[in-house]
Amino acid sequence: MAEVVDPSSFAAFRSCRIKHLNLKLRVDFAIRVIGGRAALTIESQQDELRELVLDTKDLKIHKVVVNGQETNFSLGETHSFKGAPLKITLPCELMRGQDVIVEVSYDTTPQASALQWLPPELTAGKKHPYLFSQCQAIHCRSIVPCQDTPSVKQTYYAQVSVPKELVALMSAVHDGEAPDPEDSSRKICRFKQSVPIPSYLLALVVGPLESRKIGPRTTVWSEKELVDEAAYEFGETESMLQTAEDLVGPYVWGQYDLLVLPPSFPYGGMENPCLTFVTPTLLAGDRSLSNVIAHEIAHSWTGNLVTNKTWEHFWLNEGHTVYLERRIGGRLFSEQFRHFQAVGGWKELKDSVGTFGAQNPLTNLVPSLNEVDPDVAYSSIPYEKGFAFLFYLEQQLGGPDIFVGFLKAYLHAFAYKSIITDDWKNFLYSYFKDKVDILEKVNWKAWMDSPGMPPIKPEYDMTLANACIALSQRWSKAAHCDLCSFNAEDLKKLSSHQRIEFLALLLQEEPLPVSHVKRMQEVYNFNAVKNSEIRARWLRLCIRCRWEEAIPLALKMATEQGRLKFTRPLFRELYNFDKARDEAVRTFLRHRPFMHPVSAMLVGKDLKVEPAHSTSF
Template sequence: MLYDPSSYANINDVQTTHLHLDLTVDFTKKVLSGSVTLDLVAVVSDVSNVILDTRHVDVRSVHYGTNTSLKFSLDPDDERFGSALRIALPSSLQTGTKFKLTIGYQTTSACTAVQWLEPSQTVGKKFPYLFTQCQAIHARSLVPCQDSPSLKVTYSATIRSHYRALMSAIGTGESEAGDGYKVYTFEQKTKIPSYLLALAAGNLVGRQIGPRSTVWTEPEVIESAAWEFADTEKFVATGENLLTPYEWRKYDLLVLPPSFPYGGMENPCLTYVTPTLLAGDRSLVDVVAHEISHSWTGNLVTNANWEHMWLNEGWTVFVERKIVGRVEGEAYKQFRSIIGWRELEDSIKQFGSSNPLTALTPNLKGVDPDDSFSSVPYEKGFNFLYYIEHIVGGPKYFEPYMKAHVENFAGKSITTDDWKAFLFSFMENNYGAEKRAVLEKIDWEAWLHAPGLPPVRNEFDQTLAKACSELAERWDAARNKTTFEEFSPDDVKNFSSLQKVVFIQRLSEYPPLPQNAIRELDRLYQLTSIVNSEIRFRWQELCLLAEYEPIFPHVVKFVTEQGRMKFVRPLYRLLNRCKNGSELAKKTFREHRSFYHPIAAGMISKDIL
């Protein structure tokens, strides 16, 4: 039996097999209007109704087959999960009965999956823009559906728009439709969960960057984006060598406007990425390696519900670092793992070490999955897999298992119990009872269900981190000095961007530095002027921890020119905690709330208001 605490849909009675969208993008009214046709099948006998997930969509009609109108009702809205759409079928259906429902609807201004941007919010400042973001449970505010990752569907779409439309699917045609509209058609033949539905429309141009990859952006940033992501094919090919052949036919990238709330989103055939990755030195393209890894772990092998999100994200971080290790070298992979551990510590500190949401498999009954979002499933999940790889004997044993995991579960949605059972089976069948005995010694309860940090701290190679730690230690030791002659710009002359990030991270682990030390740090290393978003974020974080007020205007500038939650939420929280920053944080957010994606705006509001 399928279980999803985040869905109202009666997924154990009827299941969707295909979804067809027929929508018009109205930039003037800021609505998507049209219909969705669901192909469904009864999986038990005597099915008399269909229950779908919705959230702030205006349902106009429901038809059975071609023209039989059906009665429907919407339950009262729940701010976490939306409203159940209850549809009475014309007669009870028996097991195996296939049927179609066509639902006429349009989106509303409250739909959390859809962000409409004014021309002023785009790079070019001339044309409006639309993009959707459906993870975790926002597909229901784009389309009435069974919004659960436990089910996967193929889909097709017909989209009418004045501006180029792109989707998480293969484009199959475009034609003129009159009144300035073009018709774009799409088809996704590989089954996907609802959260991977994606639509974007705007003044978009494409540039081919590989044999199966095009980068799409507004024209003003196409050159920099094409240069930044030139190594995309290298990452895809490395993933194929590690796992299985790439299934999705094409791997395109869409660089979204700055309000996009995430670093990336792994929509099949069309990965979304934030423009904060355009560092000019390709230092932040690990995010692309992560999203490419989702092509196997997440998109092919999917968590059955959001309590098992680590099966998507922990696995994907693990695969990402395998890819990065092959492309950039093992020392770099180890260095990224050190940074990830610090991000895990930050998340657990923010939640509280006893918070049940810091468990690898949290209980989400009654909990909006967005409220559980953190680096925990990413980094705790990665560390669990890294630990298992180590105790079973290393990559020569674990990497064949990784490939088998994808082959065995491709096209399926699984739970942690499914994953664990196959791990034991594979290790015993391929390497003998000795490996099973090793697995049985793992503290499964602590790793999977206990809150806080993992029960084991993995050891990572400190080669690239050593210089960062030593420099941070020197600054801490000099904190009470009035002059800092022993420091110079040469201290960081040979540091990579990531080493600068780790140096600042290390500094923030000490008590806040005095104001004069912060000033000298900036004078010597020119940290405030660095445009790399990861360095910029960590530096501003360090300054806010020290309540260094000269950084306040730079923080305001950073949080209002991009909406990536990884950056804006911690900075708003820290600014809000500063003695003279609280009113500035609240005022800045209120004035710019409409700039942020609805998901981000809701989370920031909970953080500081």
């Protein structure tokens, strides 16, 4: 497989590789710091190795010991988003294939970008503090000195000291707990991850958690106020797991637990092995948003098992995961439903391309991230442009059953490895060696290396989409005198997914008159809907149509949860509405200290607000 450089990492992973990580951590809520000792088992990849380089960000390094011998180290110049390289001098030369154990004693800082520390008042229970991590894409270096690149995978073992009244969980199998011998008010929780993972999948949560078992290998965790609601919402998890196994082979991670995080979690879900993190915005009450769980389950194969080697090849993770997610949905519901989700995905892609600009190189399927923060590059492009490409190839190469055969073989061939697009493409040509003439007709440059929308739109079954299109066109074309023709019956036959699509279609049209959105509220009462996907699109539509009464509702949704999918578009719409702009900026500045560090940074950019020096409470 091709050798590449990771532009997002300082670590010289071609000269040496971490094989195992042994962590001893102490979580201190009083000062919002994790004290750590990381013992890294490192294998030399070359002869005469004299120096190691690890990624760090805002870490205080106290001491480095190599095979029991204290050694010299230095921190290089701090980069704006990559942190600072930790350079370690080895006491003696290492030869190729030789192992060494490097112990680094360190503390995190309260500004660690991977961590959000919540005081009790920002939790559901209001009694205990809460901590959670989010290491993707390049934030693991802010809690552990590491080779923070998806090119390197390692196993890990962790012992975590936490207040004894709280629960600690990690992206690993629980390996028991015991009283902390150094502090009677604390306990040590132990975890073991025996499947090698990239650093971005290291995860830690500490809080007042309760659990409910919902399947033979799945437990749902959250604060007690949400745990029963979550147990119902995610009750289909085992059937999704079994469907994925039927499609692409055995699930290798053992446990598949779910954790519902506090509302400030910036993503819909995070596929941490053995412990998927999810946002509470999925709790719609009717399981209508459970496709996010199918997506995170799919990552157990596409991303966690076979991983993009650098973030420039992120589509290998996300495009394949969306493809597998929708195959799961197609099996559980219908093939029409799979196509309907694909139609919605194409719309998401158009929205992202419109936001970036059709000539922006970050809309390439394989962009260059040289001096580009992966968080700033993050969008639905690798998800939906990647899916559209795979869906197009499926239609060219013989249909869904034939293409899932390729996907299963691909995952088997590259299991436990990190790869780039050329590795995938070479395997595609090898697998479909009898259809090379078809592959040669694919416009690879236009799909992979050109900005904007794909060169070809795949063919979709529009059965479920047509009702949404018809209703959206009625509203778009309605004169003021036609508004009385709309009533609550319009939505009766539309599922939650179709209602989302209806609003998404209106967001692609010229803004409606305010009279229309007022009438829509009268007859459909979208303000009362709990489904976050519907609510976010509805409020964006209202603000875009310049309905001033919706401003406080949009600000409320933008700040009561921190999911970037909702928060950023809502704030952007408010900023573009002259009568809401100043209030949007004031509201953001008021809430910024309580937001996740990544959310605060990205929304600040959207609102053209100077970055804060700290996001402390």
